[in-house]
Amino acid sequence: MPRSRQSRYSSEYRLLLERLVALRGDESQTLVAERMGTSQSMLSKLERGVVRMDLSDLLSYLDAIGKDPLEFITDYLHAINWRPTRRKPAAAPRSK
Template sequence: MVAKRNHHIKTHFGIILFQDYQDGRPSKRRLLVTSTYSDSYQLLLSLLVEARKEAKLTQTLLSARLGKPQSFVSKYERGERRLDVIEFLNVCRQLGADPYKMIHTLENVSPT
């Protein structure tokens, strides 16, 4: 579902400014507001970074375990890329972290 209002497009994935589209394609100045910037998601990212550091792994070592480039780890840790549930579970597995404990922490600390 896409609803146009004023000068932006509201989608299920966030708000995209209308002027950031040229000829129906995203321009280089594209602004997308998504839940990667929510307090809850930022807390999840900090828990993942903390778990990586506790496991004494660099982004490079973790990415090798995941079979991904180092930029994959860097991007999700900075909130530039979202992790889906399967990726989250795999990252936790490679870190030796308990995904259920992380989710429980999110539920107890985060209102949203």
């Protein structure tokens, strides 16, 4: 199945959430949620995968826990052994 079609419960997504929670460490959900500008209950839903985390959420989360997004994403991509798929270039539009 293409990576973009996988469920939010895929092993790769679960690993993403587990790594985020591990990075949060001893900081409370309440404190991190406050820094993110959201509620503790919403943060809990994000961390448990009940609500899918989008890129904006991810960046806000990493900022709230003081982690570098580029470093996190690079480490995560290595952890899941991600490799770009080869795609054919899009066809140029035909001129009339």
